[in-house]
Amino acid sequence: MMKKPAQMTPQQFRALCDKVYKLCGINLKTGKEELVHSRLQKRLNALNLSSFEQYFKLLDDDRQGLEVVWMIDALTTNKTSFFREIQHFIFLREQMLPKIKSNSLRIWSAACSSGEEPYSLAILLAESIPNFKKWDIRILATDISTKVLAKAKEAVYDSETLEPIPQDWRRKYFKKEDPSGKTWRLAPELRSLVSLARLNFMDKFPMRGPFDLILCRNAMIYFDKPTQENLVRRFYDLIAPGGYLFVGHSESLTGANHNFRYIQPAIYQK
Numbered sequence: 001m002m003k004k005p006a007q008m009t010p011q012q013f014r015a016l017c018d019k020v021y022k023l024c025g026i027n028l029k030t031g032k033e034e035l036v037h038s039r040l041q042k043r044l045n046a047l048n049l050s051s052f053e054q055y056f057k058l059l060d061d062d063r064q065g066l067e068v069v070w071m072i073d074a075l076t077t078n079k080t081s082f083f084r085e086i087q088h089f090i091f092l093r094e095q096m097l098p099k100i101k102s103n104s105l106r107i108w109s110a111a112c113s114s115g116e117e118p119y120s121l122a123i124l125l126a127e128s129i130p131n132f133k134k135w136d137i138r139i140l141a142t143d144i145s146t147k148v149l150a151k152a153k154e155a156v157y158d159s160e161t162l163e164p165i166p167q168d169w170r171r172k173y174f175k176k177e178d179p180s181g182k183t184w185r186l187a188p189e190l191r192s193l194v195s196l197a198r199l200n201f202m203d204k205f206p207m208r209g210p211f212d213l214i215l216c217r218n219a220m221i222y223f224d225k226p227t228q229e230n231l232v233r234r235f236y237d238l239i240a241p242g243g244y245l246f247v248g249h250s251e252s253l254t255g256a257n258h259n260f261r262y263i264q265p266a267i268y269q270k
């Protein structure tokens with residue numbers, strides 16, 4: 001028999017908004033009650049819980065922060081793709097790389113989802129830097145979600161996911177994971193450039209930087225202005241003078257209080 005859906009009262013919705021905001025800075029908007037309800041209901045069903053009170057208790061008792069990952073995955077999207085927002089990659093290749101004289105590069109892909117963003121960077125660098133093997137390149141890739149990080153670690157993608165990558169690059173950097181050619185795995189020499197780690201933006205940043213480039217794309221959209229400003233300030237502190245911040249094209253910092261210099265849409269320089 002189908003289980004009766006749990007009821008969510010307006011007070012519970014408000015309590016949930018407070019909890020989500022405190023845990024991960026995500027600002028659930030009023031008017032989204034139905035969407036939030038239906039998405040979390042699926043999680044309640046999976047856990048065999050019959051009320052949101054039970055679910056909140058579980059979140060409160062969740063010392064390791066494992067349930068919060070499920071909750072964030074239910075409430076946000078991990079949508080990403082290879083070479084998403086191509087202007088950033090063009091800027092990196094044409095404007096940034098030619099000016100780097102040190103043969104070293106530190107990049108942070110913050111909110112990296114399932115790895116398409118940091119691996120696109122690795123592919124682009126391998127293709128754009130003539131003596132690439134001699135460079136000291138490190139790409140840190142973080143996300144709050146352990147689920148997407150596990151996928152990023154595997155670095156196995158189906159052929160449709162690889163479509164935005166030019167054919168010859170695909171052939172060069174991916175090996176068949178199954179005989180039918182449905183799934184493909186990124187070459188180890190590019191995987192090894194990327195270090196994956198779990199990081200919630202609400203926590204203290206353990207890294208010291210400085211980074212030549214930080215990408216925080218399509219994650220800040222979920223945060224309110226004070227949270228965004230705070231995050232952008234902390235990114236600023238970790239970026240080397242002259243280094244860059246890339247944000248999602250729908251996440252302009254216009255009107256936000258920050259010290260970056262605007263370069264072009266979604267690109268800022270320290």
Ligand SMILES: C[S@@+](CC[C@H](N)C(=O)[O-])C[C@H]1O[C@@H](n2cnc3c(N)ncnc32)[C@H](O)[C@@H]1O
Pocket residue numbers: 024025026072076077078079080081084110111112113114117142143144145148199200201202216217218219222248
């Ligand atoms: C839509 S994806 C963007 C992926 C990639 N940057 C891109 O633009 O294609 C947003 C990612 O932000 C992550 N995220 C959401 N809240 C976060 C937080 N508080 N700390 C760290 N990552 C978070 C989600 O887990 C998700 O993988």
